[in-house]
Amino acid sequence: MKILIVEDEANYADTLEMFVEELGYETVGVASQGKLAMSLFDEHNPDLVLMDINLEGELSGIDLARIFQGQRPTPIIFITSFDDKETFSKAKQTGPYAYLIKPFEPARLQRSIELALQHAYADGDQVFDNQEEVLLATSCFFVKDRNKLIKIRLEEILWVEVEDKYCMIHTKDRKFTLRQSLKDLAKKLDASIFVQTHRSYIVNASEIEDIDLSLFVVRINGTEVPLGRAHKDEFIKRLQML
Structure with a gap:
């Protein structure tokens, strides 16, 4: 998960960056004033912003939060020394996911980040249990793995297969x-990119290396995925042919 840090106190910014890295997340940038923060936000599209309220320059953290939310709704956690009612009331109007008063424990930051991500991207009807569950965002999935939410961009998915009551999502790096059910997962995939090749398989068409029509297999990343006879004709029709 990509996190943008907006903090004008150098020592505290370093501490926040260290906390974020220790928690296993990626820092895409550290900004001490509004102009740089907006540039980093536009360039990296962070999943979450850790925002100080009192910043260098004309823009406050509250001003930035309004700008960011106007461009792209993004979870924001305010981190500030101000605990007065007036500042909190103004910050609350921007819809933050947490409001932390300095100093605070790393464990509290971790809980705030995880809750912010869950509330921002989770399907309201989803209920976590001891198994991994998929969370839908607009262009990616968040898969719960123990105490972390792992982001999978849709274009990173090579293929999906069914095994018993489970779906296996395959990427180049790992399997989730x-x-x-395959049917429920298929509803959340882009039908212009993903296609069913077999009753138990869905593939990313852009990642297909070749198709052996005699052996009824589709090769993706060096792996042969079955091409069912019942799906072959419809699958071929949807390919761009020369």
């Missing part, structure tokens, strides 16, 4: 196990 979801307790979800």
Whole structure:
């Protein structure tokens, strides 16, 4: 998960960056004033922003939060020394996911980040249990793995297969196990990119290397995925042919 830090106190910014890295997240930038913060926000599209309220320059953290939310709704956690009612009331109008008063423990920051991500991207009907569950965002999935939410961009998915009551999402780097039916997962995939090749397989068409029509297999990243006879004709029709 990509996190933008907006903090004008150098020592505290370093501490926040260290906390974020220790928690296993990625810092895409540290800004001490509004102009740089807006540039980093536009360039990196962070998943979450840790925002100080009192910043260098004309823009406050509250001003930035309004600008960011106007461009793209993004979870924001305010981190500030101000604990007065007036500042809190103004900050609350921007819809932050947490309001932390300095100093605070790393564990509290971790909980705030995880809750912010869950509330921002989770399907309201989803209920976590001891198994991994998929969370839908607009262009990616968040898969719960123990105490972390791992982001999978849709274009990173090579293929999906069914095994018993589980769906296996395959990427180039690893495999994710979801307790979800293939039919339910297919509803959350872009039908212009993903196609069913077999009753138990869905593939990313842009990642297909070749198709062996005699052996009824589709090769993706060096792996052969079955091409069912019942799906072959419809699958071929949807390919751009020369």
